[in-house]
Amino acid sequence: MFTWLKTRWHRTGLTAYISHPDCLQHNMGTGHPECPERLTAIRDQLMASQIFDGLQEIEAPEVTDQQLARVHPPSYVEYLEACAPHVGTYRIDPDTAMSPGTLKAARRAAGAVVHGVDLVCEGKVPNAFCAIRPPGHHAESGKAMGFCFYNNLAIGVAHALTEHKLERVAIVDFDVHHGNGTEEIFHDDPRVMMVSIFQHPFYPYCGDKPLGTNMRNVPLRAGSGGREVREVVENVWLPALHEFQPQMLFVSAGFDGHREDDMGSMGLVEADYEWITRHLLQIADLYCHGRLLSVLEGGYELSSLGRSVTAHIRVLSDG
Numbered sequence: 001m002f003t004w005l006k007t008r009w010h011r012t013g014l015t016a017y018i019s020h021p022d023c024l025q026h027n028m029g030t031g032h033p034e035c036p037e038r039l040t041a042i043r044d045q046l047m048a049s050q051i052f053d054g055l056q057e058i059e060a061p062e063v064t065d066q067q068l069a070r071v072h073p074p075s076y077v078e079y080l081e082a083c084a085p086h087v088g089t090y091r092i093d094p095d096t097a098m099s100p101g102t103l104k105a106a107r108r109a110a111g112a113v114v115h116g117v118d119l120v121c122e123g124k125v126p127n128a129f130c131a132i133r134p135p136g137h138h139a140e141s142g143k144a145m146g147f148c149f150y151n152n153l154a155i156g157v158a159h160a161l162t163e164h165k166l167e168r169v170a171i172v173d174f175d176v177h178h179g180n181g182t183e184e185i186f187h188d189d190p191r192v193m194m195v196s197i198f199q200h201p202f203y204p205y206c207g208d209k210p211l212g213t214n215m216r217n218v219p220l221r222a223g224s225g226g227r228e229v230r231e232v233v234e235n236v237w238l239p240a241l242h243e244f245q246p247q248m249l250f251v252s253a254g255f256d257g258h259r260e261d262d263m264g265s266m267g268l269v270e271a272d273y274e275w276i277t278r279h280l281l282q283i284a285d286l287y288c289h290g291r292l293l294s295v296l297e298g299g300y301e302l303s304s305l306g307r308s309v310t311a312h313i314r315v316l317s318d319g
């Protein structure tokens with residue numbers, strides 16, 4: 001009966017904040033919402049809120065080819081390398097473009113998640129947030145789309161399963177868009193469970209019919225807000241997570257469901273992200289020895305992005 005209290009005692013050390021200046025060098029052109037200023041806005045707000053001093057700042061290494069290959073076939077990695085421009089931009093799809101700094105940023109982004117897995121699994125930090133771009137959850141094993149090139153979180157999950165021999169890992173995705181790439185990579189993998197919410201019908205126009213029984217996708221209508229999302233967390237996510245008993249929790253943390261973010265049409269606010277994070281931390285404490293790794297996905301209105309990430313990290317670092 002005191003399991004929750006007991007596990008809480010084990011959490012020591014500072015929450016890691018993993019990022020790299022190379023992540024600012026990916027630039028899809030003036031006016032593109034997935035812009036370098038997103039990371040600056042997050043950092044500024046963390047500093048203004050005096051949260052940053054309580055974090056352990058860590059520079060992300062580059063992902064290795066071997067770590068990438070667990071998710072993306074070499075032919076895809078080579079295709080992206082061939083597309084990378086020396087000057088200007090190269091458009092992969094109408095939304096997604098490569099600049100000369102894109103692959104370096106993408107390698108740091110995926111490397112941040114892999115390093116975060118190592119730090120958390122080795123008990124060097126209680127949990128971690130990866131402040132990275134480009135984001136990853138739309139990237140399929142062989143397809144870049146929706147501002148994403150490598151599926152950062154999936155590469156981290158694969159590393160946790162292979163290198164740290166974890167047998168059950170859960171992914172939570174609260175971005176306003178469906179994490180189609182993560183679903184494509186892990187559907188029907190019994191070691192992985194994914195729970196999510198997303199606005200539907202909306203980009204990428206799938207997810208309403210899950211690809212496997214390990215995918216608990218919950219589409220929500222435009223206009224849904226904190227009340228609807230909290231109901232899903234209580235009625236779908238938490239029962240599924242209690243049943244699965246993951247050994248580590250990964251969060252695809254997208255903040256474009258904020259009511260001030262006009263990328264989507266949902267009505268979440270900082271208090272909702274805080275509430276969700278608190279419940280996820282309780283699951284991590286119950287089953288995962290506190291192991292939780294949160295990875296930035298979307299969030300495009302700079303002010304609400306900074307405030308929402310700050311609310312999220314405040315809970316991660318305070319417990």
Ligand SMILES: [Zn+2]
Nearest residue numbers: 175177256298
């Ligand atoms: Zn999104």
